[in-house]
Amino acid sequence: MTVRSEPPGRLMLVRHGQTEWSRSGRHTGLTDLSLTPDGERDARALAPLLAPFDLVEVLSSPLERARRTAELAGLTPTTDADLVEWDYGGYEGRTTAQIREDLGDPAWTVFDQGVVPGATPGETVEEVAARASRVLARIAPSLETGDVALFAHGHLLRILAATWLRQPARFGASLLLDAGALCVLEVERSVPAIRTWNQTPA
Numbered sequence: 001m002t003v004r005s006e007p008p009g010r011l012m013l014v015r016h017g018q019t020e021w022s023r024s025g026r027h028t029g030l031t032d033l034s035l036t037p038d039g040e041r042d043a044r045a046l047a048p049l050l051a052p053f054d055l056v057e058v059l060s061s062p063l064e065r066a067r068r069t070a071e072l073a074g075l076t077p078t079t080d081a082d083l084v085e086w087d088y089g090g091y092e093g094r095t096t097a098q099i100r101e102d103l104g105d106p107a108w109t110v111f112d113q114g115v116v117p118g119a120t121p122g123e124t125v126e127e128v129a130a131r132a133s134r135v136l137a138r139i140a141p142s143l144e145t146g147d148v149a150l151f152a153h154g155h156l157l158r159i160l161a162a163t164w165l166r167q168p169a170r171f172g173a174s175l176l177l178d179a180g181a182l183c184v185l186e187v188e189r190s191v192p193a194i195r196t197w198n199q200t201p202a
Contacts, residue, residue: 009143010195011164012053013150013157013183014073016065017043022154022179025095027110029088030120032063035072039065042180043072045201049182050075056146057139059083061153069180070151077151080138082131085153089115089122110155111173125159129169132160154179161185164192 017039021028035043050073060067060077061084070077088110091099100108115122139148150157158172164185165171177183177198184196 007140007143007187009056009145009186010053010147011139011143011150011185012050012055012147013152013161013185014046014050014069015154015157015177015179015181016061016063016069016151017041017072017180019065019179021093025097026093027088027091027095027099028153029085029092030063031092033065035065035068039069039180040072042201043069046073046180046182049199049201050149053147053149055149057142057148058151059135059139059148060151061085061156063153066151066153070149073151075149075151077149080135082135083150083152083156084131086110086125086128086155086159087115087120087123088118089120090118091115091122092118092120109173111170125169128156128159129163132156132163132169135160136163157183161194165194166192 017035019033021033058075058077059080060070062079100106114124142148154177158175158177159169161175162169162171180200182199186195
C-alpha cells in the first residue's frame with residue numbers, strides 16, 4: 001500500500017477585490033466595506049483562474065468585501081470568523097503615512113510596532129497568526145481530498161501564508177498581496193511551498 005506523505009490538495013488564497021479604502025491605502029480591519037466597481041470586475045475575472053481547481057471547500061471572511069468577491073467569482077462560500085482581517089484598533093481607517101507622522105516614527109509598520117486600542121481593542125500579530133493556524137487546522141481534512149479556497153484580506157492572508165510555510169508571522173510583511181489577487185500553496189516533497197503568488201486577472 002502506498003502511504004502519502006503530503007496532502008494532494010492545493011490551497012488557494014484570494015484577497016478580496018478593491019474597496020475605496022484599499023485603493024487609498026487605509027488600514028481596513030473590521031470596517032465592513034463594499035467593493036468598488038473595479039473590485040467587482042476583478043472579482044468576476046477570478047472565475048477562469050479558479051476553474052481548473054478541484055474545490056472541495058470554499059471559506060470566506062464574513063466581511064462583505066471578501067464574501068462578495070467569492071460570490072462574483074462564481075462560488076458559494078461558508079463564512080469563517082477566523083478569516084476576518086487584522087483588528088487595527090486605533091489605526092483603523094488610517095494610512096501608514098498618517099500613522100508615521102502622528103508617531104514621529106518614519107519606520108513604523110503594523111508588523112513590527114503593532115497597533116493601539118481604539119474603537120476596537122486591536123490585535124497583535126501573534127493573535128492574528130493564532131487565528132490563521134486555526135483555519136489551517138480546520139481545512140487539513142479537506143486538503144486530503146481536494147483543493148480549498150480561502151477568500152479573505154491582505155494582512156490576514158499574508159500571515160496565514162507565513163504560517164503555512166512554517167515561518168514566523170512577521171515573515172508575512174515580505175509577501176506583498178494586491179487586491180483581487182490569487183495565490184496557490186501546496187506541499188512539495190513534504191515541504192509547504194508557494195506555487196503561485198499574487199496572480200491577478202489579465
